[in-house]
Amino acid sequence: MTYDVAVVGLGGIGSAIFAHCAARGAKTIGLEQFGAAHDLGSSHGKSRMIRKAYFEDPAYVPLLLRAYDLWRELEKESGEELLTMTGLLMVGEESAPIVSGARHAASAHGLSLQVLTPREIQRRYPTLQLLPNEIGVFEPDGGVLAPERAIAAYLRAAARSGAEIRCESGVSGWEAKADAFEICLTSKARLTTKSLILAQGPWFSDALGVPLRVQRNVQAWFTPSTPAYAAGRFPPFLIERANFPAPLYGFPDFGDGIKAAFHAHGTIGEVGQLDREINQQRDIAPIIAAMEKWMPGATATFRAAKPCPYTLTPDGHFVIDRHPEHKRVILCGGFSGHGFKFAPVIGEIAADLALDGGSRHEIDFLSPRRFSGSPFAEKSLTH
Numbered sequence: 001m002t003y004d005v006a007v008v009g010l011g012g013i014g015s016a017i018f019a020h021c022a023a024r025g026a027k028t029i030g031l032e033q034f035g036a037a038h039d040l041g042s043s044h045g046k047s048r049m050i051r052k053a054y055f056e057d058p059a060y061v062p063l064l065l066r067a068y069d070l071w072r073e074l075e076k077e078s079g080e081e082l083l084t085m086t087g088l089l090m091v092g093e094e095s096a097p098i099v100s101g102a103r104h105a106a107s108a109h110g111l112s113l114q115v116l117t118p119r120e121i122q123r124r125y126p127t128l129q130l131l132p133n134e135i136g137v138f139e140p141d142g143g144v145l146a147p148e149r150a151i152a153a154y155l156r157a158a159a160r161s162g163a164e165i166r167c168e169s170g171v172s173g174w175e176a177k178a179d180a181f182e183i184c185l186t187s188k189a190r191l192t193t194k195s196l197i198l199a200q201g202p203w204f205s206d207a208l209g210v211p212l213r214v215q216r217n218v219q220a221w222f223t224p225s226t227p228a229y230a231a232g233r234f235p236p237f238l239i240e241r242a243n244f245p246a247p248l249y250g251f252p253d254f255g256d257g258i259k260a261a262f263h264a265h266g267t268i269g270e271v272g273q274l275d276r277e278i279n280q281q282r283d284i285a286p287i288i289a290a291m292e293k294w295m296p297g298a299t300a301t302f303r304a305a306k307p308c309p310y311t312l313t314p315d316g317h318f319v320i321d322r323h324p325e326h327k328r329v330i331l332c333g334g335f336s337g338h339g340f341k342f343a344p345v346i347g348e349i350a351a352d353l354a355l356d357g358g359s360r361h362e363i364d365f366l367s368p369r370r371f372s373g374s375p376f377a378e379k380s381l382t383h
């Protein structure tokens, strides 16, 4: 039997792709080396931020607008709340990329963003400790996604559409045949598919055609000593401060503690060798030190922590494209620590590319051809 589409990797991105392909009536199989919604990849930890005023690059904004709609569709389909609207507070000096980039994206796309003076921040959130020259921007459309539940919802949606899911089924290789691809599993079983979509997160190695670095990032949970940081009273936040090791972000207490982490701060190494142990001095003390400088009382009691890998491209932007030599192989990777919020729209894009041969969305800026050193840079599609 030949499948229309095989999706390799059913993490945050692959599960959405899997469901989108299946929903279009394609005969779809999803292959995952571990269990469903596991905690070894990049899509675990109870919460992920979503925002529209994208400081990383305003080119992402149209994709984000579509992602919000598609998250709501998934909620309707699954009957579950997966996206909680909370607003989002971003703080730093006026020139800090988080602040200036969010303002730039908001003005380029007419998005709602409130600039807050220190006095206004203090009035809204009296416990916060600001430095001179810091300002805030508040994005009312910021929100929080539930990653594990979203993946589970997508897998259920795919199954309802008739897709076949195979967990504990690692893919060891694939080969182009005359008009299909043969996939080899680690069990030595083989299957054939007309289109192949790779969404392997930090396990991508060189298949993406771009040098990737896998970075160990640690997310930590704390019980605060004050109700000032409870959800409903306090928003998710991002703060950039010169004497912090990296931008710091976090989520208010939804009942299981405040979550805080540095963005893109950790050792680089192989995903198979990722140190899963937490070292208080190395991993937790710097988060507490930074948090207590700006949100006193937020980290009163340590509860738990987990490492989670980022898959960094050289420029921090995603790679989404057709394989330069095989137009029916779709590459979706290098999400560089900010991809989860886009999962549904990437699902739609990958399904477009695999089943329709092109995407309705503007994604040229995400092609691996933008890297001049990439082996894909010079190649054009041949078939």
Ligand SMILES: Cc1cc2nc3c(=O)[nH]c(=O)nc-3n(C[C@H](O)[C@H](O)[C@H](O)COP(=O)(O)OP(=O)(O)OC[C@H]3O[C@@H](n4cnc5c(N)ncnc54)[C@H](O)[C@@H]3O)c2cc1C
Residues within 6 Å of the ligand: 008, 009, 010, 011, 012, 013, 014, 031, 032, 033, 034, 040, 041, 042, 043, 044, 045, 047, 048, 049, 050, 169, 170, 171, 172, 199, 200, 201, 202, 203, 204, 217, 218, 219, 261, 308, 309, 310, 332, 333, 334, 335, 336, 337, 338, 339, 340, 341, 342
């Ligand atoms: C701590 C942390 C915080 C983050 N915060 C945010 C945030 O607030 N907002 C946001 O938008 N993004 C955030 N991100 C980034 C976002 O979570 C990731 O970009 C996204 O989840 C990546 O999903 P993925 O599907 O590419 O990778 P993964 O979820 O890791 O999925 C890849 C899957 O492929 C499987 N796989 C790989 N190779 C094979 C194979 N050969 N055979 C079978 N299966 C295979 C793996 O087992 C895995 O399940 C954060 C990331 C981290 C680590």
